[in-house]
Amino acid sequence: MALTCYLDAFSGISGDMTVGALADAGADQNAIATAVSSLNAGATVSFEKVKRGGIGATKYRVAAEETRKHRHLPHIVKMIEGAELSPRAKQNAIAVFRKLGEAEAEVHQVPIEKVHFHEVGAADSIADIVGACVALDALDVDALVCSPVNVGSGTVNTEHGVLPVPAPATALLLRGAPVYSQGPTFELTTPTGAAIAATLAQRFGTLPPMKIARTGHGAGDREFPGQANVLRVILGEPTGAQEALSVSVIEANIDDSNPQVLAYATERLFEAGALDVTLQPIVMKKGRSGNLLRVIARPEDRESLAQIVFQETSTLGLRIYSAERRVQARTWTEVATPYGKVRVKIAGEGAYAPEYEDCRKLALASGVALKQVIAEANFAYLNQSR
Secondary structure (H helix, E strand, C coil): EEEEEEEEEECCCCCCHHHHHHCCCCCHHHHHHHHHHHCCEEEEEEEEEEEEECEEEEEEEEECCCCCCCCHHHHHHHHCCCCCCCCCHHHHHHHHHHHHHHHHHHHHCHHHHHHCCHHHHHHHHHHHHHHHHHHHHHHCCHHHHEEEEEEEECCECCEEEEEEECCHHHHCCCCCEEEEEECCEEEECCCCHHHHHHCCCCCCCCCCCCEEEEEEEEECCCCCCCCCCEHHHHHHHHHHHCCCEEEEEEEEEECCCCHHHHHHHHHHHHCCCEEEEEEEECCCHHCCCCEEEEECCHHHHHHHHHHHHHHHHHHCCCCEEEEECCCCCCCEEEEECEEEEEEEEEECCCCEEECCCHHHHHHHHCCCCCCCCCCCHHHHHHHCCC
């Protein structure tokens, strides 16, 4: 049975925490160890039951030979291709390293083929990424969703010196994802963890609707006072219900735009993927009439839609905040009217509505009033549903 996996990164995410959490949730530890051994990277792995903040968790440990040898992406890809992994695990592991390589290349302004992977290319990090991909495959995870990511704060020591948290590569990898900083002054999210989430997660946001099958906790290295240093995974069977979804709300007060310009901006926002766009008349300072433009967007579309607002309206500033959207599950049916076929949207509790665009096209084609086409569609649906 294919499962949905939710990465709850309330205390950050790293490669070893990811593998530990998936193993804690039931991924075959022997399969992970065998896969890592087949890489011939000089690494062996083990699993240990520990506690972090009073929560039982699994600590994934990698023992590797001390070396200062740097690896390039082509070498790492060759290692993965030659290992004893399933095709999906190989594909995912290579994709994660490629994403990581792109971020490092952008940070250091060099071609991706010339990126030295330093800590990330070391045997332990290769074992982390491959271990995570093998564990997801072993659990038959079909969809991966990640929570907003706690990146931590402060500084981190790297081969390039002391850098601010999040490290440059981590920040690039999480570009467009919801992040925040809370808790200890420490690097909670590593480039490896960010690469796994950024590459394999279909989206970032709230817990998707599911029937929970199992949970697991992967331990970080340190014990933090007042906060469990764990990554939680929740696995379950998708229910198909459309319940609580995380959205971004974009707002602007506009008092000096032509109404036709605002109407055009609304059309462009819908075309670009906005979930909803509204214009509300308001009275602004000094009695000026204006409009409140409000856009409801998927978190991943937030920046592109914000740019459209700047491009197509006269506003100089926006308000952006997160909200939770609840919608009922909906189904579609088709009814026949004297003017043609019309799709009807049906909500979970029985409410229904003919599709406007279908009715509009039939009204234009037939020359009858739009309200007549809508009435016929309603009549046809009621007759069909008896």
